[in-house]
Each structure stands twice: as C-alpha cells, then as structure tokens.
Amino acid sequence: MNKILLFNPRSANNKYRIPNSILNIAASVDGKYDWVIVDGNCEHDPMVKIDSYLSTGEFKYFGFTVMPGPQLRQAIIASKTIKQKYPDTKMIWGGYFPSNQPNAVLYSGYVDFIINGPGDHAFPALIDALEKNEPYEFIRNLIYKATDGKIIKTAKEDLLDQDNLPPLPYDKLNTFYPITKFLGKTYLGEKTMAYHSSIGCPFTCSFCAVVPIYEARWKAKSAQNVYNDVKYIKDKWGADAIEFHDNNFFVSEKRAVEFARLIKPENMTWWGMARIDTMSKFKDSSLAAIRESGCKIIFFGAESGNNAILEQMDKGGTQTGDQIIEFAERLKKFDIIPEYSFVLGTPAPTQEQVQSQIDFEIDFIKKVKAVNPKTEIVIYTYSPVPTEGSELFKQVIKSGFRFPETLEDWISPTWESFDLRKNPLTPWLTPDMIDKIRNFETVLNGVYPTVTDIRLNMLKRMAIKLVATMRYKASMYQYPYEIKLLQKVWRYRQPEIQGF
Template sequence: MNKILLYNPKSAVAKHRIPNSILNIAASVEGKYDWVVVDGNCETNPLEKIESYLRTGEFGYLGFTVMPGPQLREAIPLSKTIKQKYPYTTMIWGGYFPSSQPKAVLNSGFVDFIINGPGDNAFPRLIDALEKHEPYEFIKNLIYKADRKITKTIKEDLLDQDSLPPLPYDKLGTFYPIDKYLGKTYLGKRTMAYHSSIGCPFTCSFCAVVPIYEARWKAKSAKTVYKDVKYIKDRWGADAIEFHDNNFFVSEKRTVEFAKLIEPENMSWWGMARIDTMDKFSDASLTQIRKAGCKIIFFGAESGNDDILEQLDKGGTQTGEQIIRFAERLKQFDIIPEYSFVLGTPAATPEKVQAQIDFEINFIKNIKAVNPRTEIVLYTYTPVPTEGSELYKQVLEQGFEYPQSLEDWMSPAWESFDLRKNPLTPWLKPEMIDKIRNFETVLNGVYPTVTDIRLNDLKRKSIKLLSTLRYKANLYKYPYEIKLLQRYWKYRQPEIQGF
C-alpha cells in the first residue's frame, strides 16, 4: 500500500512536453518508494489507467500537479471519483492552483494535503511520516486541514538545485516513449521542455509565482543545465529547448556560460526574461546568446504606462520608454522579443479603465512600428491573491471574489479566467473586453505569430492584406472576416497553446 501514483492532468491538445514537475517528485522518492506516472496528455481514458493501478491494492498515495485552466478542469472530477471509490488513498496536490486556493481545495473533502511550493523534501518526508504514523506538523511547505482548521507550515529555503537528484527520464520512458514529448515547433523538429531554475527575485503583484516563492530564485549551474540537455539530445535526438523557468535570464554570467557550452550542439532555444534585466546585458553577451541558438525571448512588458507598472508593482527599473527602446535594440541581434501586456487593471472609474486600454493599444502599435517582428501577447488582468499587496486590496474593494467551492472553478467562465482571457472583474465592462479581443484579432491578422508553423506564406499574406486596412484606420469592431480565416486555418495563440 505504499506505492505512489503521480498524475499529470491533461494540459495540451497537442505538443505536450515532458512533465518536469511530476518527474521532480518522482526523483525525490526514487529508490525509496515504488512509483508510476500517468500522463493525462498521453491517455484517452486517464481514470481507467489510474484505476488499473489502484485496483491492485498496492498504491496508497496519489500526487497530482495542478495548474489553473485545463489541468484543474480534469483534476477535480478525477480526484473526487478516486476518493469516493478508493477512500483509503491519500490525495496530495501540488502546483500553483492549490497553493493559491488552499481553502477551496481542502474544503472539497477529497484532497488531503497540498505541497506549497517545491516538493523535493516535503513530499518524501510527508510519505515517511504517514507510513510511520509520525507527526507531519513540522514538515515545511505543507498545507492541510486538521480540526476543521487549515494549517500552513513554514516555507522551506530554496534548495541548491545542483544537489537535487537527476530527473528519471529513462524510467519515464518505460511508461511513455520520450519521443512523444519532443514535438515539432517553430524552434525545431524535436523540441524538449526543461526547467533550469525555480522562482523569481521580483514581487510583481499580478504574478502567481510571487506568493509561492516570495522573491526567491535558485538555479542550476550552466554546466548542469548543459549536461542534462545534452543527455536528452544524445539519447533521444532533441534539437530545440523551451526553458520553462519563470525567469531564465536572471544571471548574465550563467546565461553566457550556458550559451558558450550549448553553441556547438546547434540547438535552438527560448526562455523568459525581464526587459530591465536583459537591457543591462552587454552587446557581446546578446551576440553570444543569439550565436548559441536563442531565437526568441518572452518578456513581461505588461504596460507602457509607468503609473500602471507601479500599480502592478513591477519592481526593478522598467519603463515604457525602455520597453520600446529594447525592442528596437534586439533587432541588431536577430532575437525576436515576445512581449506580453496586461490590459484592464483596476481604476477609479470606467473611463479610466477604458483610457488605459486605449493607451496600451496605441503603445503596442508604436512597438510594432520600431520592430515589426516583436511578438505581442495580450492578457486581461486577472487578480492573484497576493496577500498584503496594494493591488489586491484594490481588487477586493471593487467587489471581486473567487469561487468558494472547488467545483465552481470548473465552469467555462472561470476556466477562461484562469487562461486570462475572460477576467470576470467588476471594473471591466463587456464592451471593453470586446475591444481588447477585437484589437487582438486584427493585430494577429496583420502580424501572424511566427511561432505558428502551419501558416504558409500565402496564408500570411492573405490574412495580412485583409487586416491591414482595419489596423491603419483603427477599425477593430466586428472583425468577423479575420476571425473566420483564423478559425478555418486553426490559428494558434502561443499564450494558450504554446509553440
């Protein structure tokens, strides 16, 4: 009864990636407890697969990683069904959603424990305590319910990442062929996913990472990252990398060292960064990064309005002027900047909310004017429960509240909320959301994302011709002709579907 089943709920229709978070937990118990992986992305009937293990009577523990959105939608009914049919099992959730919404999760009655942050120590220690019938109150990074009260244990210091055991890729391959996880993307024919660091040293009040890591960041050394990547390249033929770090480029020294190591491997790669951090990188560093295969970098631009950046508690030194200047700077290095913007932050009046949206639309067009290759990703502001932040206080004061029941999160409206497309916030009116979405449609028509590899030159030219007049004339209402083509061609939006 002490075997462990680790479940990765379905998160992608296609091009799913190596389930790194689940593998981290598997590595933490490797050699001590038997474990299996069930990947919802690779199963047509994940419940039946899970039950095939549980029916043996050998599995007493289930670990689910749960991100908001599609994973949550699948995790809730599966967890409920499993707990009803196999009440002796211990259900443990990890990931951003349970850490940010512990009350709804634990009050559901079918989740027993939450791993609040990294589980490299917390998960195996919890299993040890439960197996030995010992107290678990002093295990760090736990949230649980006892005597009708929800208890959070203290946070653990981030571990040295090089000291962690290697991920068990080969054993994962006994459950699912690793080839399934290496998809064709804009970056390459066999693209792998990898985490080289955890956390972020900043405290943006709109970011779900902040409450979990609390402005902390720890990274593997450049040599360790190179060693891991090269292993997957040599073993399974990976030719490109998506670095899923919250902030890959924190250290210029580490980034350049990795770039020099990976350069001979001829791999393309992508990662996430801050504009004000990378703007401090020397020209020589940026040249080396591009030479080593970095083709595109995701940046949280968020807003061109300095007052909004302050409201979002963006921190650092980022300004609207810098956002435009840096996009222009990257042209000389042939690196594509992928800028995300957050529209629809709280304001005192509807007129001020609308003014912010209009400002950002014009600002984005200015960025496109100086560097047309800049990829633009649009989000509507969705509140994150960052306790103590001024922005979250504003959110609560304006009447926003989360669902109290875990199952209420399964509604289509709240799933759209999780994907930051439909905010359900009192200060955003339907016509404002329509303007954001319509502008996005026109923008993507004039500048189809380079990451959609299914769009050929003819399709790109056709949709651009159809959209340019609207874009130049600021005519964004009712772009049905563009939406029709995008739907017919199954246009991909990177912020929802990845590369």
C-alpha cells in the same frame, strides 16, 4: 501498499512535453518508494490507466500537479472519482493552483494535503510521516486541514541548491511513455524538449501567481548541469530544440552566457523567459553570444507601457515604457525576436479611466510594432492573483471581486476562461471593454500573425494580413468577423493559450 501514483493532468490537446514538475517529485522518492507516472496528455482516458494501478491495492498515495486553467478540470474530476472509489488513498496536490487557492481545494473533501511550493523535501517527508504514523505539522511547505477544520500552513522552506537535487529519472519515465513522444515539432525545432533550469523569480509583481509561492526568491542549476541534462536528452533521444519553462531564465548574465557557450556546438535552438530591465543591462557581446548559441526568441513581461500602471502592478526593478520600446529596437541587430506580453484591464477608480488605460496600451503596442515589427505580442486581460498585502490586490477586493469558494465552481466555463486570462470576471471591466481588447488582438494577429504558428504558410499569412491591414491603420477594431473566420478556418494558434 505504499506505492505512489503521480499524475500530470492534461494541459493541452495534442501537445506533449516532458512532465518536469511531476518528474521532480518522482526524483525525490526514487529508490525509496515505488512510483509510476500517468500523463493525462498522453492518455485518451487517463482514468482507465489510473484505475488499472489503483485496483491492484498496492497504491496508497496519489500525487497531482495542478496548474490553473486546463489541468484543473481533469484534476478535479479525477480526484473526486478516485476518492469515492478508493477512499483510503491519500490525495496530495502540488502546483500553483492549490498553493494559491488552498481553502477551495482542502474543503472539497477529496484532497488531503497540498505541497506549498517545491516538494523536493516536503513530499518524501510527508510520505515518511504517514507511513510511520508520525506527526507532520513541522514539515515545511505543507498545507492541510486540521481535525477542527482549520486550514494549517506550515513554514516555508528555504529554496534548495538545485545542483544538489537528484537527477530527473528520464530513463524510468521512458518505460511508461517513450521520451520521443514528449519531443514535439514546434517553431523551434522538430524535436523540442521542455526543461526547468531554475525555480522562482527575484521580483514581486502583484499579478503573478509565482509571487505568493516563492516570495521573491530564485535558485538555479549551474550552466554546466543544465547543459549536461540537455546533452543527455539530445544524444539519447534526438532533441534538437529547448523550451526553458523557468519563470525567469536570464536572471544571471554570467550563467546565461556560460550556457550559451556550452550549447553552441550542439546546434540546438532555444527559447526562455526574461525581464526587459534585466536583459537591457546585458552587454552587446552577451546578447550576441546568446543569439549565436541558437536562442531565437525570448519572452518578456512588458505588461504595460504606462509607468503608473507598472507601479500599480508592483513590477519592481527599473522597467519603463521608454525602455520597453528601446529594448525591442535594440534586439533587432541581434536577430532575437522579443515576445512581449501585455496585461490590459487593471482596476481604476472609474470606468472612464479603465477605458483610457486600455486605449493607451493599444496605442503603445502599435508603437512597439512600429520600431520592431518582428516583436511578438501576447495580450492578457488582467486576472487577479491572491498576492496578499499587495496594493493591487487590495483594490481588487475593494471592488467586490471574489474567487470561487468551491472546486466545482472553478471548472464552470466562465471560470475556466478566467484561468486563461481571457474572461476576467472583474467588476471594473465592462463587456464593451473586453470586446475591444479581444477585437484589437484579432486585428493585430491578422496584420502580424505569430511566427510560432508553423501551420500558417506564407500564402495564408499574406491573405490574412491583406484583410487586416486596413483595419489596423484606421484603428477600426469593431466586428472583425472576416479575420476571425480566417483564423478559425486556418486554426490560428495563440501562443498565450497553446504555447509554440
């Protein structure tokens, strides 16, 4: 009666990746409590599999990992259905969404607890307390609703030494779903594995959902232990490429270079995320070693070429617009593709200023492309994140913006688009501004189709580029229907939504 069911809601159609976050929770209770995993990405109807477990009467605890966006819909529907049918089941959510929106989650009536950040200690401690009918208010990293209806947040736990955590139970996961199913064909390789080598980030960007959870903290596994895990999956299941899903893989130059040295003989290709102002300080020899080890592309949060906007976003560090362009040019000699994300549409006192900022970023992106045409550009529209105390969030609240108060509102079509940073629902952005951002993105992707879309052959790339180039050179972005039609017919892949 105390088994644990762990659920990874669907995050994308026809895309399977090792469910690292929920597997981390499985590792925390492995050997102490019986557990199973249901992966919504691998199930046509995960509720059938879930019900087959719960109907045995052996499962008392149900753990979800819930990211904003696509996972949220399946998580809400599943939680509500399960709580109605199995009311004694204890529902525990973890992930960025519940940590950032605890009121909507806990007042829903069908979620009992939230793990606020890493659950390596909090989750097993909570299960122990519930099993023994003991108090849980002193368990760190916990959010719950008290008997008087008040939302209680317990103290944050220091980040744990990642090397001392139990190993992820890949072999047991393989008994539920073949690991080979999670090794997808991508731009990087035929069998691409997903891996987390660190948690958190040492910066406090006020537009980032990680900041309220980790509060400028970062902890990483050693390069040797990362290599050991990757090597195990490569040797046993044939992985030939790696997506590092760390929020910031390249915090430590020494660690990155050491991993590059270890992984080089394995002939694997890989990708990770970084900050421009951090990696711009790396030695040429370090960048060369990273590329020689198989790193083909690195994602950077450029965010804005406007120094005043970078300050408004509390980007921190030393990043500037000039540095963004200089670093894109520098990476050319190492044959590393920089993947730059930009956030357009931050708040300003007047609509004229908002429009001016958008126009500036469009021109700046074109300058980046001019110095290094291989630079991948990912465009987001600014979507508020509840970073309490930040000046940017104060501006957001002052403008009249409000988050939904119920979970049902969060899964309305408009708010689902918000979570994908496509429809911000912010008062300072007009429909014309949003159209301009989206239309520029369409034209840009026509002239420079992403290299990560492996289905787009050379002939298609040439055709769409021919159609889009005239618009791009003339800055004619309105009504790019001919480009949209080709992208729709050829099912153009957008990295900011679908990844590789």
